[in-house]
Amino acid sequence: MSNTVTKKRPEYRNIHVTQILKYRLPLAGKLSILHRVSGAILFLALPVVLLPLFDKSLTSELSFQDMQGLVSNPLVKIVLLGLIWSYMHHFCAGIRYLMLDAHMGTDKYAAQKSAGVVFAVSLSLTALFGLKLFGVF
Template identity: 65%
Template sequence: MSDSASKPRPQFRNLSIPQIMSYRLPLAGKTSILHRISGALLFVCLPLVILPLFALSVTSPESYASIQSWVANPLCKLVLLALIWGYLHHFCAGIRYLVLDLHIANDKHSAQKTAGVVLGVSLALTIVFGLKLFGVW
């Protein structure tokens, strides 16, 4: 009889927040969690922020001008930048998951690389759109 068969499996109950916070996720795990967060952000903001802004902007030229002056506020631009990041990250990670569903790049090394590509591309695109949003070009 081997020792591994006689040892009981460790049970992890009542995990505390510091124990959870000290756990280090691989890059693919972080990308997955950010994909869920960005999806939740978009789900909540679609009816509360995006659709009302769009509806006001297409109502009349006066309402468009009021939205334009409202969006000029730096705090509003930060909220829009967060929404831009949420959309871009969710889009890029969604493409990654579609590729993984086709059983492409399923090994550990490739999954880490594609997770890094998703984070890099989504952040780079967010920076580009953020520069445009803040009027650099």
């Protein structure tokens, strides 16, 4: 007879809404959720924010100047910065998912590393475009 004690395997059950804040997702899971969120933000912002601004910029020189005045408002710039982040994150994560679809980087270590790269690149690009948006350079 063996005196070894076997460790009981953990049971994974569906989590309740109250447990969401305590649940720890891996980086790739957080990336996936934010990819969906950024896509929804872009989808909802297209008819409300992006197309009207684009229309104002092309209609006439006077409406372009009106649009410039509107975009110079700091609150509008913060909204645009959020849209810039949404686009950059969605674009970079989309490239990662295309690579995963091509069976590149599907092992656990590579997937975790590529998720970190997506966060680093998308946030860096957002910061770069944000500096340009706020007139730093």
